[in-house]
Amino acid sequence: MMFRTRFAPSPTGPLHLGHAYSAILAHDMARDAGGEFLLRIDDLDQSRARPHWEEQIYADLSWLGLTWDGPVRRQSDHFADYETALQTLRNSGLTFECQCTRRDIEAAANAPQEGAPIFGPDGRIYPGTCRNLALPPTAATCTRLDIARAAEAAGPFAFTETGARHAGAHNVSAQELATTVGDVVLSRRQMAASYHLSVVIDDSATQITHVIRGADLFEATRIHVLLQALLGLPTPTYHHHDLIRDDAGKRLAKRDDARAIAKYRSDGAAPQDIRRLVGH
Numbered sequence: 001m002m003f004r005t006r007f008a009p010s011p012t013g014p015l016h017l018g019h020a021y022s023a024i025l026a027h028d029m030a031r032d033a034g035g036e037f038l039l040r041i042d043d044l045d046q047s048r049a050r051p052h053w054e055e056q057i058y059a060d061l062s063w064l065g066l067t068w069d070g071p072v073r074r075q076s077d078h079f080a081d082y083e084t085a086l087q088t089l090r091n092s093g094l095t096f097e098c099q100c101t102r103r104d105i106e107a108a109a110n111a112p113q114e115g116a117p118i119f120g121p122d123g124r125i126y127p128g129t130c131r132n133l134a135l136p137p138t139a140a141t142c143t144r145l146d147i148a149r150a151a152e153a154a155g156p157f158a159f160t161e162t163g164a165r166h167a168g169a170h171n172v173s174a175q176e177l178a179t180t181v182g183d184v185v186l187s188r189r190q191m192a193a194s195y196h197l198s199v200v201i202d203d204s205a206t207q208i209t210h211v212i213r214g215a216d217l218f219e220a221t222r223i224h225v226l227l228q229a230l231l232g233l234p235t236p237t238y239h240h241h242d243l244i245r246d247d248a249g250k251r252l253a254k255r256d257d258a259r260a261i262a263k264y265r266s267d268g269a270a271p272q273d274i275r276r277l278v279g280h
């Protein structure tokens with residue numbers, strides 16, 4: 001199968017050095033493998049996505065000398081696909097509707113067992129309040145995956161990681177998912193789908209063979225692999241790269257405009273300077 005990867009920024013702010021690192025790495029790995037590099041615009045959160053940030057993404061990547069194959073995929077064009085997948089999962093009986101507010105969840109999780117993790121890759125571990133209430137879906141509920149039952153149903157599964165920090169095969173157990181991830185949200189009020197559900201659908205629809213992205217998403221990968229198993233989708237190979245940090249060792253955030261590629265450009269930097277700065 002041809003190597004195919006993607007870069008999937010959200011148009012909610014300027015691309016900074018961390019994005020440049022990720023995009024260049026994915027692009028170069030695809031070109032070295034004689035494969036394809038796709039660009040996806042992760043504009044799932046329509047309340048934060050802005051057309052001018054999307055334009056800036058194209059301009060910055062082109063300036064960096066990166067070329068992408070085929071049409072750009074925009075998540076906002078695929079809300080119906082996410083809804084179909086959500087419906088499939090609902091029909092499987094492995095989801096439930098949840099009416100808890102953030103405050104409800106915090107209150108219920110107030111007395112965690114000693115040593116139990118409180119936060120997982122999907123935020124605070126859901127305490128299970130609505131799991132067995134069989135609430136109907138309404139505008140005020142979100143849909144969650146009953147992760148222990150879902151992982152049991154999907155059977156044992158694994159994924160391969162090629163990033164240096166976690167390289168190797170990773171087996172995922174239902175027990176571990178239940179205690180360290182919890183019942184993840186699949187769709188939220190006012191959002192077509194959660195990040196987890198949308199990227200799984202997108203990567204499969206675009207036949208991505210290698211997901212190359214920052215190490216901050218390594219822990220969430222177990223959720224993605226579970227969703228792939230439940231939806232009968234192939235699992236790509238994953239490659240999580242270390243994050244670019246600022247001089248103080250802090251991870252670069254989108255709002256860190258000082259590291260925006262556009263800023264380096266306007267200060268007269270050349271694309272090779274960016275490659276050198278991020279260590280490519």
Ligand code: GLU
Nearest residue numbers: 008009010042199213217
């Ligand atoms: N859109 C996500 C982000 O900007 C990346 C999603 C992914 O690579 O799976 O963090």
